[in-house]
Amino acid sequence: MSFSDYFSGLGSSVEIPKGAYLFRQHQEPASLFFIEQGLVKAFYETFDGKEFIKSFIKEGQVIGSLQALVADQSNSFSVIALENCIVKKISRSQLMQCVDSTAHTRGWLNEFLLALAMKKEQREYEFLCLSAAERYLLFCQREAELVPRLSQLDIARYLGITPVALSRIRRRLNF
Amino acid sequence: MSFSDYFSGLGSSVEIPKGAYLFRQHQEPASLFFIEQGLVKAFYETFDGKEFIKSFIKEGQVIGSLQALVADQSNSFSVIALENCIVKKISRSQLMQCVDSTAHTRGWLNEFLLALAMKKEQREYEFLCLSAAERYLLFCQREAELVPRLSQLDIARYLGITPVALSRIRRRLNF
């Protein structure tokens, strides 16, 4: 069952232009965002302006800071639109109301947490066991549809390397 | 609320000697283990005998393969006792019965998944944003109690580096 089935009544759709923030690390209160159209990136920003990309979220998927939503803290990372997007925003209080009042939503939350935990376990595996080149190849095959929508710079920052290193890897694999 | 409160009636306690497997990658059917006493490590084993440690689990904590439990597949990693242990084993079917029949257990599962997702997000952050030396320092302070119970080899394999590299890092930080 998809997100929109669970939360169809909630929130309103907003347009977010390419390059704009959905929310920013340590700022706004927590919200959940459903991406109806477009593509965004979730990333950590360091004091000196470096970016480390956690994940890419595209149409049909959901993004929000777990720590922020659960513990009612500020967001632990930022989210920015990589394309012009249409998103639906659900505030923490709206979400909590749903979770408390409907078994459906609780079920959805369970599924969401399970999927998230498994995705992060997979990423742990990749950082722990694979080289940068292997991670890149795996990314290209698993996210084939995404690759042409991304810059090398962002792919590199997702893999945990610099764009220079990614360019070298691509040459070695003769792209 | 602790694990033993939820599942006190289930399973029976077993002794596992140091060095023995609780379960092995791609083998046994899925189970959940509650560590009553002792310390175990969860790790991926490669065909050529290398180990990559996912996590250490000590007394009071729970370990089991999510993919195995949820999708009823074989385990995706191995778990071995680092000390003599006493553990309680709950089979997949026992767990599923509980989850279906009692709201308490469903609540516990939710908490467990949430904690797991957040822990893995934290680890993602560390691999993405921190150097090996920084990861080591963070590990030492956050898991101070564990450090003296572990070998350098296993700490290194948890950090994603070789014991040689860890030794060099320790020297740089003059330990």
Add this chain to the structure above:
DNA sequence: TGGCAGCATTAACCCGGGTTAATAAATTAT
């Protein structure tokens, strides 16, 4: 159309970690 800004590639140089191997220290077994 020309000029400018951003992105990808390449080169040069440095450094951290991998690998192998030797040594030393600490456990365990006999």
Add this chain to the structure above:
DNA sequence: ATAATTTATTAACCCGGGTTAATGCTGCCA
């Protein structure tokens, strides 16, 4: 207590990735 095994350290050498900077390339805007 001694031998045998495991664990930690150190050295030497190599390689991959970081850093900086130069060069193209593309697209955009004035």
